[in-house]
Amino acid sequence: MTAHSTITFPIPSAQDQTGLADALVLVTGGTRGLGRTISERLAGAAARVVCVARDVKHVDDMGIGAVPVIGCEPCDISNPEDVSVMIQRVENHFGPIDAMVCNAGIHLDGRFDRQSSWQWNQVIGTNLLGTANCLRAVLPGMRRRRSGRIVMVSSILGCRVMPGASSYCVSKAAINMLIRCTAAENGGSGIRINGVAPGYVETGMGREVENNIELHERVSRALVTQRFAHPHEVADCVSFLLSNQASYINGEIIEVSGGVHDFY
Numbered sequence: 533m534t535a536h537s538t539i540t541f542p543i544p545s546a547q548d549q550t551g552l553a554d555a556l557v558l559v560t561g562g563t564r565g566l567g568r569t570i571s572e573r574l575a576g577a578a579a580r581v582v583c584v585a586r587d588v589k590h591v592d593d594m595g596i597g598a599v600p601v602i603g604c605e606p607c608d609i610s611n612p613e614d615v616s617v618m619i620q621r622v623e624n625h626f627g628p629i630d631a632m633v634c635n636a637g638i639h640l641d642g643r644f645d646r647q648s649s650w651q652w653n654q655v656i657g658t659n660l661l662g663t664a665n666c667l668r669a670v671l672p673g674m675r676r677r678r679s680g681r682i683v684m685v686s687s688i689l690g691c692r693v694m695p696g697a698s699s700y701c702v703s704k705a706a707i708n709m710l711i712r713c714t715a716a717e718n719g720g721s722g723i724r725i726n727g728v729a730p731g732y733v734e735t736g737m738g739r740e741v742e743n744n745i746e747l748h749e750r751v752s753r754a755l756v757t758q759r760f761a762h763p764h765e766v767a768d769c770v771s772f773l774l775s776n777q778a779s780y781i782n783g784e785i786i787e788v789s790g791g792v793h794d795f796y
């Protein structure tokens with residue numbers, strides 16, 4: 533940037549504290565688990581939320597048309613063509629996407645040498661490549677409009693070793709770098725890209741850990757706060773990062789783990 537360059541970021545006014553009211557926000561994996569709480573949190577801030585998942589029947593009781601979400605799109609994010617068609621459908625129907633939460637993710641247990649290549653590819657294909665597919669589809673529009681906000685949901689396992697979760701750890705470590713690289717590439721176009729790295733949350737994948745006695749004990753010993761997170765505690769951080777209150781935060785990954793030691 534030179535001394536003569538013009539400022540491209542919209543600077544939020546004091547009246548517009550969150551900038552979320554009326555914003556069209558796409559939440560992948562917004563139908564259940566953490567993504568669902570994120571969707572509800574954003575809708576509570578008056579954002580127009582559209583959820584994405586392979587199976588959208590989980591949103592039946594979320595009240596489309598009332599609070600909280602305005603739409604739900606069936607899509608497998610690991611399929612780039614599906615994603616590009618879905619983004620076009622959303623933008624044709626609801627208008628330009630102002631913000632996106634890349635939350636959809638899966639976890640398949642297994643040591644590296646015991647996981648099949650199919651299992652490995654499923655995890656990388658959903659968590660990393662699926663997130664990249666969504667970014668690729670929304671970034672051109674955001675760059676044209678010189679405005680956009682993206683939060684990717686990583687994990688504390690993106691920078692910690694958990695034996696038996698190599699594909700998941702690798703996918704989240706790569707997401708961390710994707711956040712930093714894409715934030716650097718797009719910051720000059722008025723787009724902010726950040727991440728949240730939850731520890732263990734009382735939902736979805738967190739419940740699987742709770743049901744595994746040996747793993748649950750190991751994880752619990754590492755948790756400084758001695759409890760799993762409530763999904764609201766992560767959703768609040770996502771909402772903050774999308775809001776104007778985080779207008780000067782870019783390329784950051786905030787850990788929301790209650791503090792955590794190493795696992796072994």
Ligand SMILES: NC(=O)c1ccc[n+]([C@@H]2O[C@H](COP(=O)([O-])OP(=O)(O)OC[C@H]3O[C@@H](n4cnc5c(N)ncnc54)[C@H](OP(=O)(O)O)[C@@H]3O)[C@@H](O)[C@H]2O)c1
Binds near residue numbers: 565566636733
């Ligand atoms: N829960 C935790 O303790 C924890 C901790 C750290 C990080 N995280 C991260 O938080 C995110 C959400 O986790 P969660 O525990 O809430 O999981 P979850 O309850 O299993 O929900 C996952 C969501 O992602 C969707 N999804 C999965 N694969 C998809 C695909 N290929 N295409 C489109 N949507 C897909 C699911 O819907 P369909 O199955 O219908 O597609 C569902 O809506 C994940 O990225 C996870 O890695 C969770």
